[in-house]
Amino acid sequence: MSTLEATFSILETLSDEELQAVRSFALLLKNYQNLDADDSVITESDAREGTPFAPMSKKQIMEKLRLSRLSASLGNVKEASVVSADLRAKYGL
Structure with a gap:
C-alpha cells in the first residue's frame, strides 16, 4: 500500500468533525508557508469557521517554540x- 493509499484509507474512516479538524490543520500549514515576519498564521474569519487554534503572529509562535525547547x-x-x-494501547492499534 502506498502512502497515498494509506492516507485515503485513513481519511475514509474519519467522521465529519474529524475531517473538519484535518482541513483546519491543512489550512494552518498552508498559511504558515506564506508568512511574513509578523503576519498571523490564520485569520479571525478562519478561527470563526471551526479552526481550533487562536490566531498567532510569527513572533508568538517563535516564543512558544523557545519555551518548548x-x-x-x-x-x-x-x-x-x-x-x-x-497511543497504540489507547486506540487498539
Missing part, C-alpha cells in the same frame, strides 16, 4: 517510542 532541555520530554506505545 527550554522545557525539553530541562528534561520534560517523553521518548517517541513510549508515546507511540501509549
